Amino acid sequence: MCGILFGIHPSDIQGRPMPDAYASTWSELQLLNARRGPSAQDVHQLTVSNVNAHDAACDLTFYGAVLHLRGDTVARQPHVSTAGNILLWNGEIFDGIAVDHHQNDGQVLMSLLESISEVHSGTPSDADHTNAFLEIMSKIEGPYAFVYYHATSQRLFFGRDCLGRRSLLWHKEKQGEHGLELPFLLTSVGYSSFRSDLMPLDEVPADGIYCMSLKTGTNEKTLSHFPWIPSSAVVDRLSYNISLGMPLPFGKVNDTLPTPDQLPEPFPEDLKFNSAHPEVVPKMTKDMEQAVADMIEVLGDSVRRRVQDIPRTGLIHDARVGILFSGGLDCLCLAALADRFLPEGEAIDLLNVGFENPRSEKAKAAEEALALKRLKKQQQISQKKGSNSSNSSQGSNTTSVETPVTVSSSKFNVPDRMTGYESLAELRRIAPNRHWNFVEVNIPFEEATAQRYEILERIAPLETVMDLSIAMAFWFASRGIGHIKDAEGKISPYTSQAKVLLSGLGADEQLGGYSRHKDHFEAASWKGLIHELQLDLDRISTRNLGRDDRIISDHGKEARYPFLSTNVVRFLSNLPVHLKVDLRYPRGVGEKILLRNVARALGFERASTHWKRAVQFGARTAKMTESGRSEIGQQVVDRRAAE
Structure with a gap:
């Protein structure tokens, strides 16, 4: 780069x-x-x-x-x-x-x-x-x-x-x-x-x-x-x-509509639900089994080409490769495949970013206070019911009640942090010989605010509220300054030296991971879904790749996108739509169904049910203040607010 x-x-x-x-x-x-x-x-x-x-x-x-x-x-x-x-x-x-x-x-x-x-x-x-x-x-x-x-x-x-x-x-x-x-x-x-x-x-x-x-x-x-x-x-x-x-090195999205005999049976009525259950998965057809095997091969080759031959500048155990790691399905599959092609004694950095979000913290504190108030009231009612109706009842009213309160252990335990912990456990289970550096990149509100204008400079000429909130997450994550914990839970400062960062960008666009894909499927069935997938592929070069390159490279790092290898894009474009995404199923099951089956084949059970969460919400860079609640993603950032 x-x-x-x-x-x-x-x-x-x-x-x-x-x-x-x-x-x-x-x-x-x-x-x-x-x-x-x-x-x-x-x-x-x-x-x-x-x-x-x-x-x-x-x-x-x-x-x-x-x-x-x-x-x-x-x-x-x-x-x-x-x-x-x-x-x-x-x-x-x-x-x-x-x-x-x-x-x-x-x-x-x-x-x-x-x-x-x-x-x-x-x-x-x-x-x-x-x-x-x-x-x-x-x-x-x-x-x-x-x-x-x-x-x-x-x-x-x-x-x-x-x-x-x-x-x-x-x-x-x-x-x-x-x-x-x-x-x-x-x-x-x-x-x-x-x-x-x-x-x-x-x-x-x-x-x-x-x-x-x-x-x-x-x-x-x-x-x-x-x-x-x-x-x-x-x-x-x-x-x-x-x-x-x-x-172009790849063709149009395969627009062949699936026939009823190509589709597995939907879930029985008594198993219908609105979100994923790890123990309930669609039946694998022979075509799907072949697609999974082919996907592992072509995506694995893409990862291999992107992690091999990176010059070593540090010690043998230092990480040369990092992964922008939310704990989601895309980055987890990349981590498992990278493990196959890097020397066993070498670490891989998993960069997981979390922001202090005052507005979210305020809302959470209010919810916890309300829950505490309700719990105290319930305990008081229970005490009154359990006490005897006697002259001593007045004394019982003065008895103090100690109520245990469960609060978040950290203001940085954002959704992507919690998903990251969960996925890390599965990753360590299937690849126990790899040294996984789970780098917790914690960004206080004051630091995020101080760097806001500089990040806005780097994303230009894109200058919308959504561009800025996404870029903030990537800028701090790719900087790689955070801490790691050892097996005993001891915390040590850590700065990632990895110059190559893998990103899962491109998976949602090609495999139907966004909610709008569901909207188009419900409005126009498979034909509407195919149209939206083609639109995503056509406009992918104009949306965020240039922005992400400018943001990540600002730290002397290079982003690599295995899902956007033209070999992977060609393979997925040729694949019939129902083998990539089946939105007859609920959230966490039907979208990116091919990748979910790949994850299960790689050994991930719980993580195979994770669904898409936009990075600005997973890391909580969106709407960080009360004044930001009214911001619309596509509006241009207010220069005064950025400064």
Whole structure:
């Protein structure tokens, strides 16, 4: 994982100094990107001019900050070839292109790009090079954002992977008659729109690869786009038509409706209930048994590729991998699979975050006070009934009554903490030889408030109340500062050194884990459910992946999403809908039914019945004050409240 930053502006050799706003923006972005890549930082600059003396020249600046996670040694960025080609790479190649575990994937990619540059260097048209370039990029399985300058054609390519798993923001001026006006910026991370002194930024859509030609003799540069298209639209995957774009590595959601004979019988009437019972599960069909086995294989391979070959920087027993661990179904399955592919003596950090929520604590205290009052009244009534009707009854009224009160042991025992404890016990039962560091990340209200504005800066350009509450949980969890308990219950301070964090994001979108999936099923049966699953897959790149990448990488950590491996997405897209989700069953049974069966196959019984709880409610970052009760998730955060 890296921080990449690119800028282009009219060259000062023509007597035009760099604009003040551009200079201050670049300085700020360089500092922010350095936080993503603490291992090494470097910069490369060049001036591009054209043949004719009157053509406008422009200055290009490439900056790379590296977090060393691949290869034996740190590979500094930007990658610059002898031919003058330049690559900024923020990504991971897990499949599609062979990368030995001793190699750095950015260097491997650069070598491939150099080979096609040499082959097509003498062609009169840029089309052949573009076709070859798009072919290489479409082979990559893994998250990425990149910037690539091809010197011979004076073209700049940039973009994000088809699922948008890595952040990339841009500043582009209005598009004039001849193209985009300069200056132009690309960056992994930005700042809030509240910063009126800096140039505004927006997310680059994860809808294809963009190409800017620098050949034009003006300060306006043409911008073309090669979109991701359904793979069915490309007849020959190895023969690209650049007017079409690149084929998606997965197809549409299987829209075949299940027939009655494919569905197991629903629960008998006497077993109908509104929530899960661990001892009552739907009958497994042969198709479901095969789907479970296949899911364990494909998801396991995705986890393996994401946890193997991470460079070791500490002692043998130190954790290289952490898991954003709510105790829910998704992260628990990832933990069990990660256990299969990491050395037995190595720890895995389970990062579980809980926030002090004054509003929730106040409501809980009021409930406990009311319960205590009722209990005292009941005991007084019982005493009166049990006493004799005598002159001594007056004395009995003065007898003091001691009532034991059961209160929460900690203000940080949020729902995800309690689920985490429960799931940890099951995890230790099925994997007793693994050292599981259950890291309790406890965030007092004052600390959450103090970091609120900084977190708002990191999630930009997304700035809604819901974005902020989710980002707060991920920012503090990925920071990894908390404590752990040993077998005797002794508490010790602990800071996670794991640079790779696994996340279960993508499971709910593909396996029907949200309540709205239930709503669509009830409204339009299987057809409505399939439509909503397809919509989730189509918009996943625009929702929260860029935000989460910016938040987690702020601590020099990298998020990896095994459920969003394109191999997993392809497998789940092809699978008939009833094998993924069956919403005829109650909550905790029917949603994500495939993953629940996977969990049972991995040895989890109790945890297989857990249902979806949004992170902002599980960690209690939502509506932390009375004034926040009226906040709506999609409204923009009040700047004054954030400060």
